[in-house]
Amino acid sequence: MLLILLVFANQVELKAFDTPNDGGSSITLEWHPDTLFNSYVIFRSVDPEGNFEQICELSDRTTYFDTQVVGGEDYYYRVEARGRESAVSSYIVGPVRAFPQIFNxxxxxxxxxxxxxxxxxxxxxxRARRGQRLFIRKIPGITAVEEAIGRATEMGKPVLYVPGIMDIDEPETIASMSILGRVAEKTAEYGTPLYVPTSKAMVMSMAQQVVKEASIRVGRPDWFNIDNVRYLTDDQFGYVSAVDGIMVREKPATNFYLGKFYAESLILAETGFSTGAIQIAGTALPDQLPFFVAACDYTLLGEELYAASAYLSQEPxxxxxxxxxxxxxxxxxxxxxxxxxxxxxxxxxxxxxxxxxxx
Amino acid sequence: MKGKEPKRILATDCGSTTTKAILIEKRGDEYRLIVRGEAPTTVEAPFEDVTKGVLNAVMEVEELSKVKILDGEEIIKTVKDGEGVDFYVSTSSAGGGLQMMVAGVVLTMTAESAARAALGAGAIVMDVIASNDGRLPHQKIERIRNLRPDMILLSGGIDGGTVSHVVELAELIKAADPRPRFGVGYQLPVIYAGNKDAREIILKTLKENTALVVVENIRPVLERENLNPARHKIHDQFMEHVMAHAPGYKTLMTKTDVPIMPTPGAVGLLVETVAKNEKISVIGVDIGGATTDVFSVFQEIFNRTVSANLGMSYSISNVLAESGIANIVRWLPMEIDERDLRNRIRNKMIRPTTIPHTLEDLKIEQAIAREALRLAFEQHKSMAVGLKGIQQERTISDAFSQSMTGETLIDLMGLNLLIGSGGILSHAPRRNQAALMMIDAFLPEGITRLAVDSIFMMPHLGVLSTVHEKSATEVFNKDCLVPLGTCIAPVGEGKEGASVLKMDIDRGNGKVEEHSAKYGEITLIPLGIEEEATVTIHPEKGFDIGDGRGKEIQTTLRGGMVGLILDCRGRPFRLPEDKRKRIASINNWFAATDLYPH
Incomplete structure (x- = not known):
């Protein structure tokens, strides 16, 4: 009897409350440890007078998150501390209700x-809208776009734009489309042919639209040739073979590889290099960057690909x-x-x- | 003509306002300048005959040298009984010089090469037409028609490259049907120096309306420029068409032994010859009343630019407009009312022949000259660039430092000789003033020799070098160039008063002088003309004299009218922003270089 009294004297009462900063699916139970006991059994009930159901037994913790509750319903808890020679139960705590918080x-x-x-x-x-000049570090690969298109113009050769092998839901492909708009504007201004082979039908549709709009923007709708923006194949290496074929047959003076690339990066860049083209590449995949850096004239590194569209458009x-x-x-x-x-x-x-x- | 050893040479330069004649004679084993005479140019009404001015200038030379050169209105050729000259050569910039328009497919590629070819030949480039210059066809046609150039240089496409673009340009020229500036009944010279595949179509397009000549492509491949055939053809056309129709030039052409050259072309040729012979990098500047020409040779590549709106009299207000009043005031060692300064500048523009009457006027004029030179040099740096549009080879180490093509060729650390010419530099009351003006404007780095053209005879010597290089080089070194000394400017920044370098000077007299210099100071060390000294320079950590930061250099330096100038004001150079501090610094520098009388 004395022992039981001592235990209750040492024991801090059980606390049960709605778990803060959650979506309303958990109740937190806390109690103080006591060295006399080596396990705690937790009981739960929906009725203070009803049957308490054991939900778990813990040996080394004094906190428990009850996630098996239904939000908005009342629950009652008690904890039974068990030792080698004795066991005591806490008071019944409740009602406690789990509810969601607006702010975490x-x-x-x-x-x-x-x-x-x-x-x-x-x-x-x-600041940009007020006309203040925002300094953006010069990105050589982007600064060289005009020069690269100029080279193709002087040489009387086309420009090749490869937007990667992934679909339009990839951020790199979206960034690539933004840059394609600028490249198309410039090539239209110069009156130089632009080839955009794609490996996804959706990318082709979008690229056609981007190139067409660009040609209209610079007042050269006559320059746009829908057949120059074409779908080749979904197959990775089938696509690469077809693009390599264009490079070898048409000998474009400038190649752009901007988008998401995998194993085909080096094959494309090496073939382009062998044809004597100026090459500008950019991808966010770190694995492919070394290949592009080694085989291309300019490479947009990682995030530079995303920064490029802002840099090019100068749009506030x-x-x-x-x-x-x-x-x-x-x-x-x-x-x-x-x-x-x-x-x-x-x-x-x-x-x-x-x-x-x-x- | 070449190979003949002349005894006496006559050279004239027909400028817009003055015709200058010089007489060179072989004295002993060397050629020296004997006398110089000048007379007003007579290309405009009432004379309208350039030969009148030439004869007047030659008559002055006759009087001063007591040598009979003229027989009536004819120059006596071949020296006989102490009379006559062996060669007569001439340059001309009268009537505005050679004014050209150039065209190319891409502004930064073939059009830029065409501009370089025209500038190198001594022309003023009035406009550059290109497929991507942002103008609509009718605007280009209107521009060609309105400008009335002396000549057009058409280029575009590499050999085997684009045909359509270059033909489009030819069609624009045809549609404009431009009339030349001089002469009513003759056709405008057009030089085609583009894609060889387009020659036939170009001939068909332009043959009827223009005096078309075809030369080799100036950009046969994008990786290489081939400017000389176009430059030579420009000279030929200048003689055949432009000069032949200018008042009196037809007669003058019959008197000269070699074709008349445009004045800037001759100066450029001389600068190029000097750089080639001495295997050095050179910058030359000629600051005139209306224009400022800058010439440079770096990596054996010659470049010339003409800033047609930067000068010390007619264009002085434009210097003010381009640089801004603050940039001029920053070089003045005293406070000045802005309105007063503006008025003085405008007065100079409307009275271009006036010279400074007070010390204050002189200081103001030299402050403006610093800005005019700086602006002209900025323009030159942007034009003297490597070729654009060429393939780059990279390694993985280039990932974070991808260099671009078209970087400027001007390397101030590699510059060996800086030559100044034009009234403000050649006729500065003290040579120290010319030296400091050039240093402040060009901000040379490391070790650079400075010199000025004594009496502006570089054009004469330039054209002479085409026929007799020996005499031109000897006179250039002995009578034309006035060596000012050597500027030593460490690159780096430090704290005011901190040690920048220590220098040991061995003048060969057994004693070694020790000098030291602090940051923010200029020090003048006397070293006379034709004197040399072996110096060992020990720059402090963080300062570079040419071999790297903190690296010692031992070299032989040449002296001059000014001596050795230790410019430790730091590179990049920054003037104090606080007005009082700035004026104090300027006064210290001027006092240290003994620039003006106290």
Missing amino acids: TSRINIAVCIVVLFFAIIYYIT VQLGSLKGQDVGKLIFVIVVILGVLDRLVGFDILYNLFNTAQQ
Whole structure:
């Protein structure tokens, strides 16, 4: 009897509450540990007077997330602490109800980051719209576009544009279409033929539209030839063979490889090099970049492919977005460096600040 | 003509306002300038005969040298009984010089090459027409018709390249049916230097309306330029068509032993010859009243640009407009009211022949000259570039530093000789002023020799070099060039007053002088004309004299009228932003170089 009294005197009461920052599908139970006991059995009921059903037994924890609950319904809990020689039960706690939260407060740090990024983008878009010049690092591959098309013009040869082998749902293909618009504008201005072989039907349709619109924009609708933007095959190496064939037969003076590429990258770039063409490549796949760098005149590295469309268009919204994102990335890089230093010297301020996102 | 050892040579340069004649004579084993005479140019009314001015200038030479050169209106050829000359050569920039229009397919490729060919031949390029110049066909036609050039150079397409684009350009010229500036009844000379496959069609298109001549392609492949055939043809056409129809030139042409050259073409030829003979990189500048010409030879490639709107009298207001008042004021060692400065500049424009009357006027004029030279050099740097549109070879190490084609050829660290010409430089009251003007405008890096053209005879010597290189080179070195000295400008930035370099000077007299220089200072070390010194320069860490940061250099330096100039103001050069500090710095530099009387 004395032992039981001691146990209850030591025992902190069970707490049950709705799990914060979730979608309303869990209830959290917490109780204090006691060295006299080596396991805790949790019971749940929908009725304080009714039958309590054992839902689990824990040996080394004093917190339990009950995820087998229905949101909006009342539940009652009790915990039974069991030792070698004794066992005690807590009071019945309840009713507790699980419900969803609108805000996940543990993600406030992320919200702050997004707000900072958002305002940075808005700020730079506003500046760009006011006509202020936003500095964007010169991307050699993009700066060389006009020169490459000029070369084809002087040589009286066509320009070849390969938008990758993936479909239109790939971000790289979308970025490629944006650059294609600019390339098409320039080739139309120069009156130089532009070949766009595609490996996906949807990409072909979009490329045709992009090239047609570009030719209209520069006042050369007569230049657009729908047969020059064509579908070859979905098969990876069948497509590569066909494109290589165009290179060898037509000897384009300028080749663009912008989009998503896999094993075919080196085959295309090497064939293009052997025909004496100026080649500009760009992909976000790190595995393929070394091949392009070695075999092409200019290569857009990773994100440069996405930055290229803003760089080319000089359109305020795109420029502002690019600049704002850069500011965001700069902040993140600084935070990462500070975080590493923070941990190295034994402080955990930044670590804890961002670790809440992991909970 | 070549190979003949002349005893006496007469050379004239018919400028827009003055005709200058020089007499060169063989004295002992060497050729030297004997006298120089000048007279107003008579190409315009009431005379309308360029030979009158030439004869007047030659008569002055006769009087000064006491040598009979003229027999009536004829020049006595071959030296006999102490009379006459062996050669007579001439250049001309009268009537605005040679004004050309060039056309090419792509603005930065064949059109740029065509512009380089025309500029190198001594022309002023009035406009560049290209397929991608952003103008509509009717605008191009209107432009060709309105400009009335002396000549058109048409290029485009590599051999075997595009035909349609270059034919389109020819059709524009045909449609414009341009009339030449001089002469009413003759056809405009057009030089075709493009794709050889298009020659027949070009002939069919332009033969009837123009005096068409065909030369080799200036860009047979994109990787190589072939400018000389076009340049030579420009000279021929200049003589045949332009000069032949200018007042009095037909007569003058019969008097000269070699074809008359455009003045800037002759200067360029001389700069090119000097660079080739001495195997050095050279920049030459000729700053005139209306235009400023810049010539350069780097990596054995010659380039010339003419800034047709930068000059010290007619174009002085344009210098103000292009540079902005702040950029002129920054070179002044005193405070000045902006309105007063503007008025002085405008006065100079409407009274172009006036010269500075006060020390303040001189300082202002030299400040403007610094800006005119700087702007002309900026233009030159953008034109003197490598070929664009050529294939690059890369390795994986180039991933993050992908160099572009078309980078400027101007390498200030590799520059060996900087030559200044034109009134403001050649006739500066003190040679130190010319030296500092050139240093401030061009900002040479490392070790650079400085010189000025004493009496503007580079055009004469340029045309002379085509017929007798020895005499031209000897006179150039002994009488034409005035060596100013050598500028030593370390590249790097530091803190005001910090040590930049230490220098040991061995003048060959058994003593070694030790000098040191601090950041932000200019130091003048005397070293006279025809003196040389062996110097060892120890730059501090972070400063480069030419062999890399902190790397020591031992070399022999030549002296001059100014001496050795240690310019430790840093490269890139920055003037203090604070007005007081700037004025104090400028005054310190001017005092250190003994620029003006105290």
